Amino acid sequence: MTNANEYPTHATTRRAALGGAVALASAGLALGIPAAANAADTADTAEGAGHGPRIGILLYDGFSLLDPTGPAEVLSRLPGATVTMIAERRGPVRTDTGDAAVMADRSLAEAGRLDVVLVPGAGNRGTLAAMENPAILGFLRKAHRHTRWTTSVCTGSLILGAAGLLRERATTYWASKDYLESTFGVTYVPERYVHDGKVITAAGVSAGIDMALYLAARLTDETTARAVQLAVEYDPHPPFDSGNAAQAGPELKALALRLLEESQR
Numbered sequence: 001m002t003n004a005n006e007y008p009t010h011a012t013t014r015r016a017a018l019g020g021a022v023a024l025a026s027a028g029l030a031l032g033i034p035a036a037a038n039a040a041d042t043a044d045t046a047e048g049a050g051h052g053p054r055i056g057i058l059l060y061d062g063f064s065l066l067d068p069t070g071p072a073e074v075l076s077r078l079p080g081a082t083v084t085m086i087a088e089r090r091g092p093v094r095t096d097t098g099d100a101a102v103m104a105d106r107s108l109a110e111a112g113r114l115d116v117v118l119v120p121g122a123g124n125r126g127t128l129a130a131m132e133n134p135a136i137l138g139f140l141r142k143a144h145r146h147t148r149w150t151t152s153v154c155t156g157s158l159i160l161g162a163a164g165l166l167r168e169r170a171t172t173y174w175a176s177k178d179y180l181e182s183t184f185g186v187t188y189v190p191e192r193y194v195h196d197g198k199v200i201t202a203a204g205v206s207a208g209i210d211m212a213l214y215l216a217a218r219l220t221d222e223t224t225a226r227a228v229q230l231a232v233e234y235d236p237h238p239p240f241d242s243g244n245a246a247q248a249g250p251e252l253k254a255l256a257l258r259l260l261e262e263s264q265r
Contacts (some may be wrong), residue, residue, distance in 0.1 A: 052080025053115040053219050056143070058156075059085050059093040059104050060136060062126020062264070066205050067153040068102065071118055071212035077228045078220055086111045088135055096123045098265040108139040116215070117143045121154025121173060121205070123264040131162035140165060149215060150199050153208035157201040161186070167196045173204040174245035175257060190246060206243075209234060 055075050057068045068085065076083040087093050087104035094101045117140065121127060130136050140163040144150045152160050157172040161184035169187045172180045177188040193202045193211035202211035213234070217225035229235075242248060248256075 052078055055081060055083045055116040056086050056111050056114040057118045059087040059102055060130045061094055062096045062122045063120045064122055064154060064205055065095045065100055067120030067208050070209040073232055074209060074212035074216055074228055077231055078216055096126055096264045108135060113146050114143055115148045117147050117150050119152040119156035119159050121156045127155040127158055130159045137163045153202045154204045167199055169194050169196045170201040171203045
């Protein structure tokens, strides 16, 4: 027989969970996000019923999962922001591994005027198909006329290049830097993100979170961006110091690319 004080009761567990929920709600209020009485109070559309930025994230078959979802986690916390996943057609869009899908709530035709467009990267199959897709390229060119910021993560910059939207400087996934320069005539910059005009490109996959925080500060202010960083507890301390391609040897690079290729379908 156990002592009643030896293990927490379900009620105690529930109180702890609710305490966390209250803390999250308080964080939302601190950012100036009003509490909603019901779902209708928070309803929004890509046309932007709210006062915040209208952000559209492009999905296409074979994208890398963290490329859109990492920035979405950051940008959706901005006061009044509307973050919408868009694709050629509404519905689930599969990632490069085929193991997961993200729901596109609007088609390209339904996207409306956007303040921010974000293009994720993908493996070779997904990136090349998107670069040759006239619907995607046409959408990006049209949206870019009105955006405050046109952005990309990883090889998404190659898709921006195919649409003719890159300027003089950009970044991309480290293994695609030569292709970026030779194909689009821009200078590759080995930074986590590169700001050139109203185009902001991020390096590979996880760099999209860094870029999103920088973009958050541009869309609001540095204090708000810092608060969002704290809200999502983005304080990376990886167990290995091997994420910088400039410091990686040829064997590790070859293994990294092989692991990516083998995981993609």
